Amino acid sequence: MNLGRRSFLQLAGVLALAPSASAAREARALIRRGGVGRVVFCRASPATTDWLWFLLDGEPPVCERIDRDELVLCGTEATLVIDGRGCRKFA
Numbered sequence: 001m002n003l004g005r006r007s008f009l010q011l012a013g014v015l016a017l018a019p020s021a022s023a024a025r026e027a028r029a030l031i032r033r034g035g036v037g038r039v040v041f042c043r044a045s046p047a048t049t050d051w052l053w054f055l056l057d058g059e060p061p062v063c064e065r066i067d068r069d070e071l072v073l074c075g076t077e078a079t080l081v082i083d084g085r086g087c088r089k090f091a
Helices: 005-016 021-032
Strands: 037-044 064-065 071-075 079-083 086-088
Touching: 021 071, 021 079, 021 086
Parallel strands: 037 064
Antiparallel strands: 037 071, 071 079, 079 086
């Protein structure tokens, strides 16, 4: 991916809000490989809602707000939980 300076700074700012930037990158790779199927629902904190665009292609799914700093992505094949402890997949 070739990012311009502005795009790089936006991405860095978004990942800084994430409970774990490495977990977000791991989740993105898993989602892009089809490891969770189509993401149809999510639960996100205010801090993690902003970086859904990094993880998903296209429009974000129906999203419910939660108080914990985590992101739960419910796919047709599995569920991902992303937080400060990392990225965990539940099938």
